[in-house]
Amino acid sequence: QEQVVESGGGTVQAGGSLRLSCLVSIRTFSINRLTWFRQAPGKDREFVATITWSGGNTLYGDSVKGRFIISRDTAKNTMSLQMNSLKVEDTAVYYCAAARAMISFLDIRRYDYWGQGTQVTVSS
Numbered sequence: 626q627e628q629v630v631e632s633g634g635g636t637v638q639a640g641g642s643l644r645l646s647c648l649v650s651i652r653t654f655s656i657n658r659l660t661w662f663r664q665a666p667g668k669d670r671e672f673v674a675t676i677t678w679s680g681g682n683t684l685y686g687d688s689v690k691g692r693f694i695i696s697r698d699t700a701k702n703t704m705s706l707q708m709n710s711l712k713v714e715d716t717a718v719y720y721c722a723a724a725r726a727m728i729s730f731l732d733i734r735r736y737d738y739w740g741q742g743t744q745v746t747v748s749s
Contacts, residue, residue, distance in 0.1 A: 627651045627738065629659075629721045634743030641711050643745060647704040647721035651738060658724045659697060659704045662733065663717035663745075673719070674706060675730045684730065688714075711747045718742040 633645040647659065660675040674685045674695035683695050694707040704721065721740040728735035 629723050629738045629740045631719065631721045631740040631743040634719065634745045636746040636748060637711055639711060639713055639747055639749050641747075642707070642709045643711060644708065645706040645719055645721075645743060645745070647706075647740060649702045649704060649723060651723060655725050656723055657727050658730055660722045660724070660730055660736070661695065661704075661706050662720045662722060663715075664720070664742075665714075665717040668717075670720070670733055671717070672731055676704065708745070711745075713747050713749050716745060716747050718744050 628650050630648045631645060635643060637643050656678040658675055658677050661673040662670045663673050664670045672686045673689055674683065674693055676683045676695045676697050678697060681697060685693060692710045697704045720742045722736040723738040724736045
């Protein structure tokens with residue numbers, strides 16, 4: 626079954642770090658882009674960071690720029706999100722999404738695969 630599965634969520638104090646992983650069980654030659662989104666209670670899903678599978682080109686949301694680092698390992702079929710200097714407002718469910726086509730990475734409707742999400746809680 627083709628899917629993406631997140632792992633690595635948890636609870637951390639403000640200022641701490643956490644690393645999320647996304648295992649990509651998809652024929653990787655068909656993937657164009659992988660993206661992290663997050664959703665806090667009562668809020669819309671928010672773009673966090675994106676990376677192209679082949680070239681490794683990255684883009685970040687303004688709220689995480691300079692604190693989070695997205696990467697991918699094509700040999701292990703994984704994508705990661707290193708989250709540093711975490712803030713209480715980073716608390717959310719984090720989702721991994723994969724797109725086969727070249728898409729507007731902000732358009733959540735264009736993604737072909739979504740993970741079940743992993744909870745990240747940052748305490749003050």
